[in-house]
Amino acid sequence: MLAPKKVKYRKIQKGRVRGAESRGLTLAFGDYGLKATETARVDARALEAARVALTRHIKRGGRVWIRVFPDKPFTKKPAETRMGKGKGSPEGWTAVVRPGRILFEMEGVDRATAREAMRLAAHKLPIKTIVIEREEAALGA
Amino acid sequence: METGELNCEKRAVRPKSTITALRRQGRVPAVLYGPGTQPTPISVSGAELNGRLSAASHVRIVRLKSAAADIDGRHVIFKEVQRAPVSGEVLHADLYEVDLNRAIQVEVPLRFTGRAKGVADGGILQPLVRAITVECLPMEIPETIDVDVTGLGVHDVIHVSAVKIAGNVKPIFDQDFAVVSVLPPTVAEAPVAAAAEAAAAEGAPAEGAAAAAPAAEGAAKEAAPAGAAKKAEPAKK
Numbered sequence: 001m002l003a004p005k006k007v008k009y010r011k012i013q014k015g016r017v018r019g020a021e022s023r024g025l026t027l028a029f030g031d032y033g034l035k036a037t038e039t040a041r042v043d044a045r046a047l048e049a050a051r052v053a054l055t056r057h058i059k060r061g062g063r064v065w066i067r068v069f070p071d072k073p074f075t076k077k078p079a080e081t082r083m084g085k086g087k088g089s090p091e092g093w094t095a096v097v098r099p100g101r102i103l104f105e106m107e108g109v110d111r112a113t114a115r116e117a118m119r120l121a122a123h124k125l126p127i128k129t130i131v132i133e134r135e136e137a138a139l140g141a
Numbered sequence: 142m143e144t145g146e147l148n149c150e151k152r153a154v155r156p157k158s159t160i161t162a163l164r165r166q167g168r169v170p171a172v173l174y175g176p177g178t179q180p181t182p183i184s185v186s187g188a189e190l191n192g193r194l195s196a197a198s199h200v201r202i203v204r205l206k207s208a209a210a211d212i213d214g215r216h217v218i219f220k221e222v223q224r225a226p227v228s229g230e231v232l233h234a235d236l237y238e239v240d241l242n243r244a245i246q247v248e249v250p251l252r253f254t255g256r257a258k259g260v261a262d263g264g265i266l267q268p269l270v271r272a273i274t275v276e277c278l279p280m281e282i283p284e285t286i287d288v289d290v291t292g293l294g295v296h297d298v299i300h301v302s303a304v305k306i307a308g309n310v311k312p313i314f315d316q317d318f319a320v321v322s323v324l325p326p327t328v329a330e331a332p333v334a335a336a337a338e339a340a341a342a343e344g345a346p347a348e349g350a351a352a353a354a355p356a357a358e359g360a361a362k363e364a365a366p367a368g369a370a371k372k373a374e375p376a377k378k
Contacts, residue, residue, distance in 0.1 A: 020226040037227050060326065063265055100226025108265035130227075134271075 001044045003093050004071050011075055011087055017041065021098035029065045030105035031134045032114040038127040041094035042103075044070035050121035054104060057117035062109040067102045068095040097127065144216065145193055145200040149173075149207050152184040169231050173205070173212060175238025181212060183236070190231055194222065199284045201247070202239065216241055216279065239279045246313055248272040249283055251304075251320065255291035259323030264295040267324045273301060277310040290321060298322045 017039045027033045034050075047070060054064050070093035077088035097103065104121060106114050111133070118131045152170060153159050160170050167187045174180040183205075193203060197219055207213045220237035224230065239245055250272045260266050273286065286306055288299060298319045301312060 022226070025224075025226050035227070061263070061265060063267070063324065098226075107267070 001048045001093075002066070002070050003044060004069075007071075007073065010073065010090055012073060014074070017096055017098060019098060021100035024067050024102050025100050027102065027105055027132065027134050028067070030063065030107035032106045032109075032111075032118060033067075033102045033132045034104045034118045034121060034129050035132050036097045036101045036103055036125075036127050036129055037099050039099060040097050040125075040127040041072065041074070042068065042070070042097050042125060042127070044093040044095070046125055047095065047103075049124035050104065053120040053124055054106065054117045057120055058106070058109050058113060062113075063107050065105040067105060068097060070095040072096055102132070103129065143200055144202040144204050145196065146206055147185055147189060147193055147203045147217075149183045149185045149205050149212065151207070151209050151212070152182050154182050164232075169234060171234040171236055173215070173217065173236045173238060175217075176240075178238045183207075183212065185234070187231065190234060194219065194231065201282045202241075202279050203236075205236070218245075218247065218279070241279050244276050244278055246274055246276045247282055249275050249310075250285050252285040252287050253290050253321060254287050255289050257290040257293040257323050259293055259295035259297065262295060263326035264323040265326070266290060266293075266321065268321050269319050270301075273304070273320070274313045275306065275310045276313050277308070281308055281310060283308065283310055288321060290323075293321070293323050295323050295325050 021036075047066065047068065051064065051066060058064075072094045073090045074092055074094055075088040076091040103125070104118070106117065109117070114133075115131055118129075122129045122131075149171070152163065163170055163184050164187075168184045169187045169190050171183050171185055171190075172180055173183050193200070201218055203217050203219075205212055205215045205217060215238050217236040217238050220235040222231055222235070223233040225232055251268065251270065253266065253268060257264070257266050275283075275286075277283075283306070286304060288304055290299065293299065299321050300317045301314050301320050302317045304312065304320060306312060
């Protein structure tokens with residue numbers, strides 16, 4: 001799973017995710033991409049599950065890029081614990097995703113395979129997404 | 142090269158609510174500028190603009206038609222287009238006025254033709270750039286620049302200096318950067334159990350990669366969630 005190597009603060013506040021994305025809106029590497037249309041904090045486990053779904057479907061050939069990085073820690077209190085006594089311990093990492101952000105990109109596979117792989121990956125994510133294509137790829141060039 | 146036509150009108154800049162009202166009417170705010178031209182705020186029909194943009198690969202030069210005499214008949218290219226993050230709807234366009242007798246620098250998309258030798262061997266064609274900057278007269282802007290990749294084997298690279306461009310078109314570059322390459326074939330993912338054994342033998346692999354780093358296809362990485370979960374905890378201060 002993706003996780004930072006080193007962080008300045010182990011625990012940070014949750015905050016609120018507002019507005020639309022202004023970066024990472026267009027395809028930078030591949031011909032196909034999975035674009036978020038909703039706001040969410042996407043868990044590193046979900047990203048990993050989506051990546052596995054993508055790479056398993058394309059088997060061999062093709063290349064995948066992950067365009068987000070889970071760098072925001074989240075914490076959890078142990079089960080059957082009373083409230084209080086401080087913040088819980090770090091549990092995992094999330095990526096803050098706003099509408100418009102490209103999550104995955106893919107290249108080196110045909111259109112049908114790419115779309116199906118993206119559909120399978122989208123099922124692992126907690127948000128609605130759309131599949132986008134480079135214009136030349138859409139024309140079959 | 143053929144030219145297209147685009148109807149436009151001058152628009153007010155203030156108050157900002159006029160721009161919202163324009164968009165509600167299906168029009169798109171734009172700005173016209175160029176060397177020796179004062180920036181002029183204009184508006185164009187959204188549907189017409191979309192049509193022009195979808196044809197922009199083969200019709201780069203657009204002639205403006207307007208009731209205002211000072212902008213009527215000017216030749217422009219689309220310098221920049223702002224789009225909505227999700228819907229892709231055009232929010233604003235920059236129209237750059239060009240002198241048809243003066244060379245300009247524009248980006249022209251590359252088209253990779255042929256089937257690379259390395260791809261036949263199982264490799265992946267990896268375009269490193271999708272467009273290059275060229276200098277030419279506005280009416281001589283090529284639609285695409287063809288790059289023949291037929292002889293390209295695995296790990297072979299074509300540099301920008303080797304790209305053949307027809308006509309009076311000069312590529313602009315400081316460094317002779319790579320344009321396209323063929324990556325070696327990727328290895329199919331091993332079954333999870335086998336990968337877990339491999340991971341246990343080597344210890345948990347290091348995690349963490351740059352945001353845009355290629356996703357590792359290594360199955361060992363995928364099969365070590367337990368070890369990775371421990372690594373995932375931030376280091377104690």
